[in-house]
Amino acid sequence: MEEQNIQKFSEQCKNIFEQVRRDVIGQNEVVEGTIIAMIAGGNVLLEGVPGVGKTRLVRSLGRVFNLPFSRIQFTPDLMPADVTGTNIIVRDDEGNSKFQFQPGPIFSNIILADEINRATPKTQSALLEAMQEHSVTVMGVSRKLEEPFFVLATQNPIEQDGTYPLPEAQMDRFMFKLIVPMPSLEELVDIVNMTQKTMAEVAEAACNGEDLLMMRKTANQIPVAQEVMEYAMKLCSATHPDSEHATAATKKYIRLGSSPRAGQALISAAKVRALMNGRFNVSYSDINTLAYPVLRHRIKMNFEAIAERVSADEVIRMILDDLGHNGNKDGAKSMIEENKKK
């Protein structure tokens, strides 16, 4: 059975990538990151300028995973009830009035929260419970959301007028923040060629919700060596300026470090990445690669970093360099570092 699951996992991964590739050209890291997060059960925040394919990617994933898909266009006048749903008065067969819950668009498996930072904090916070507990409470009644449940949100980094930056609590509920870059020249040519033929999305279902949950379960079994686990946790701890593991870069540029959720996200995602790469254990390279999408939105930069225009990614790279397993192609150096630490 387990053998079959593993076999199925790799086949489905292959199919998922193949199908997504039919709709989305380029953006390999974003596609991989989003699929990893979805298999690991995390929410994803996609940040990029308009027109780089954020919404298309999410829609395409909805179809590939063959899951109900809701799109919520966040605007300043959007109310929490517009997201969660509300009780409305209806008449029953006997003509009596009664409240009946009308589910909002959040009652779906994949939620595309488009331009999430345009909504007011009150509306944004309507997603908090759904993102973490996968449930919605309206008028004192909690309702479970159907599994698997994901929020894939997009935001534009350029436009700041009329936007409300996401609060830390909400940011922390996103497993990954993925930066969607501008396509390269070759990719741009391919995109234009493809859309000249048809704008329609052609990706087909590669798996369903049950398959996705099974893939998550399979990936969860991947073992993590104690040293790798300690390294991942040390990395999260090193983002705190007051921590004993804080590096020079942390103390210089970071005001607030990551929460324990970052550690959970890092390990869950690393397990999926390892299995996707045909490995049955988590490696330092998994942790190092995933450190950027997991940590970049969870650390708050201080004034010095903003003044020197040091990005979160640069600080993460500095921390990884200091911890000694980053880009480790020379085992010898690593060994010395290990001995030094010991």
Add this chain to the structure above:
Amino acid sequence: MDTKKLLEKCRSRLVLEGLLKALLVGVIVGFAVDFVFALITAFFTEYFDYWYLVALGVGLGTGLIAGIVIYFLAFRPDTKKIARRIDALGLEERLITMTELENDDSYIARRQREDAKEKLSKFDVKSIKFVLAKSLIVAAIIVGVFGLSMTTVNALVQYEFIPEGGSNIFNPLEPDDAPIMVLYEVTDDTAGWIEGEVEQLVEVGGRTSVVTAVAAEGYMFMYWEEDQKATAERFETNIIDDDEDGIIIFTAYFEEIPDNNEEGDLPTDEPSDVPQEEQNDTFDPDNDPNKEGQGDRYASSNQVMDGKTPYQSVFDEYYEKALEDIQNGNYTEEEAAIIKAYFDILKGGVGADKEGE
């Protein structure tokens, strides 16, 4: 297969590396002890002759013990260390995970082990390169040089190749064998001058070139003030600067020749027919130079010997003979110079006499 057995092919290489590291640490500790011991025992050489051997022995012994201890404490590769090392060379933590899951019989653990074994079977042991910390090598070299140097110094002292510490303090600011400046001067520029090099820089124990004090007209050379030497021509051998000021000065002293014409006849070596009493009104019979026991004061009348033979003729005879011998090469250059200088002294007196004539 057992995890340890799987890693066996890499173990020997890492054992060798561990031994090399331990050896370096042993060298550092050993030579440090050797240096300290040799430094301390350098003060007790009078009690025992072979301190250098003891220091070397103690250093080697300590280094050996330290190396062995360090190897077992720090550098001996255990299974986890080997796994960690190979993982870093591209196996992506497969082996370290495998060692941890050694006793896990779950399906995923078994799959992980199979995966790790498969990768390990393709692993080239030669890709494990020896890694020795540069700081360790540098430290070993520095401490080694110090230790060996101190031991060598002790050994050289014992075999008297070099003096014992403290007996020969070398002061680079005041070198013992600095050259000495020899100056030849005159007391009065109008009375005479020096012919030859008046300033000569001579090594300690060396010699100067010959200089001659030449009297101006109306003056005669008397002597060199420093040593009362009456020879006009001189040179110095075995130069030693007694007062250690680096300079030795020789000053030629001249005196004006008294004007005899004002008093009467010029002095002559030839005997006078005129009795002494008549020659000088102030003749004092008690001071008669012809009288026995007199004659130490220059006068033309006492420039004869045995009452009839003039000194000049005897001088000329010996002088010519000496010159002939010199020309024939019977004397060395130094002896010839001394002989010439001697005759010059005599010539001074005789010359004055002749000038008087």
